[in-house]
Amino acid sequence: MRYLKTLYVQVLIAIVLGVIVGYLYPSFAPSAKLISDTFINMIKMIIAPVIFLSIVIGIAKAGDIKKVGKMGLKAIVYFEIITTIAIIIGLVIANIIKPGEGVEKPVTAAAQAVHGAEIDWKEFIAHIVPGNIVEAFAKGEIVQVLFFGVLFAVALSKMKSAGDSVIAGFEKINQVLFNILHIVIKVSPLGAFGGMAYTIGKFGFATLAVLGKLLITFYITGAAFIFIVLYLVLKANGFSLWKLLKYIKSELLIVLGSSSSEAVLPNIMEKLEAAGCEKSVVGLVVPAGYSFNLDGTSIYLSLAVVFLAQLFHVNLTLGQEITIIGILMLTSKGAAGVTGSGFLVLTSTLTALKIIPLEGLALLVGVDRFMSEGRAIINVIGNTIATLVIAKSEKLIDVQKYLATVENPEKK
Secondary structure, three states: HHHHHHHHHHHHHHHHHHHHHHOHHHHHHHHHHHHHHHHHHHHHHHHHHHHHHHHHHHHHOOOHHHHHHHHHHHHHHHHHHHHOOOOOOOHHOOOOOOOOOOOOOOOOHHHHHOOOOOOOOHHHHHHHHOOHHHHHHOOOOOOHHHHHHHHHHHHHHOHHHEEEHHHHHHHHHHHHHHHHHHHHHHHHHHHHHHHHHHHHHHHHHHHHOOHHHHHHHHHHHHHHHHHHHHHHHHHHHOHHHHHHHHHHHHHOOOHHOOEEEEEEEEHHHHHHHOEOOOOHHHHHHHHHHHHOOOOHHHHHHHHHHHHHHHOOOOOOOHHHHHHHHHHHHHHHOOOOOOHHHHHHHHHHHHHHHHHOOOOHHHHHHHHHHHHHHHHHHHHHHHHHHHHHHHHHHHHOOOHOOOOHHHHOOHHO
């Protein structure tokens, strides 16, 4: 009975119950979606202020603005390298397994809703700078809040000791927000139950049967990326992947149930700080990673392009696949903070390639929800590891505290 009081056990039970209820009572799907959306909204309501305050407190207390700038540049380079590796792995495995062979083509009419959508790069660049910061907070625009937070922190740091009272006040407000988070997270099993019941009730297992090969390919690729690429990255930095996954297991189960990586963003930030990472690196790298280090999304996009090429018997040359890598390196970053970004980015990529019919997107609509959990989990793991890597390289992590908290908690 003691285990039933543990959050990850409660979430796991909720997920199983959600699958059962969704399968037996598909009519419950609208109510289940309401439960899931309500939980996610409860988390979203504090994400923007938590990100803003974490960035401001971290950078302002760091003092050395040049060091912060160096850390930010290092993070961007790391993001691009890792997401490019994710894209390449997706292409390679898709060419080996060939998930698009033998699948019935969708009807063209079903794809009209997504046909023609493209990323407007001018709009994307302009979108980084908020026209109204209050609106940015209200809409939860992470990139805009991140941009404003960095500017605010730099301006505050110029005040030196005169700004100490502002930082102290922000720290108290931040603590209040995390106290709210601790209250909200107690109902996360309900959110996980609702999310899973909705997914199964709405789309059923029939979709899984039709596109099972694509789903299996996606999860095989995701597992290869986590347990080979990210494992080696962590090992090179002297950390254990298995111990880290155990440390954040509750968050990963919440993501599995809710299909949203945002649902655990504040939790991940708090756990990284508790594990010895300085607030400055956590406050900058985690929010930036949620917009620009989407490893799971990168894998999905590369798989989807090859899947659709195979579906329409388009034989991609090596040159075309290299072109896909180049395009995805840009477009996978181009829809940060945009609703429905997965399909938007995929459509933009296909439009740029001009060799694969857009109508194939219709086939992905039904199965997309079953892959969203995997994308979100990979994104969360990738951003957690990115923060550790940057913190270690900048000597902004108490390694002994990390080892005692994450890898050897029983010795504390």
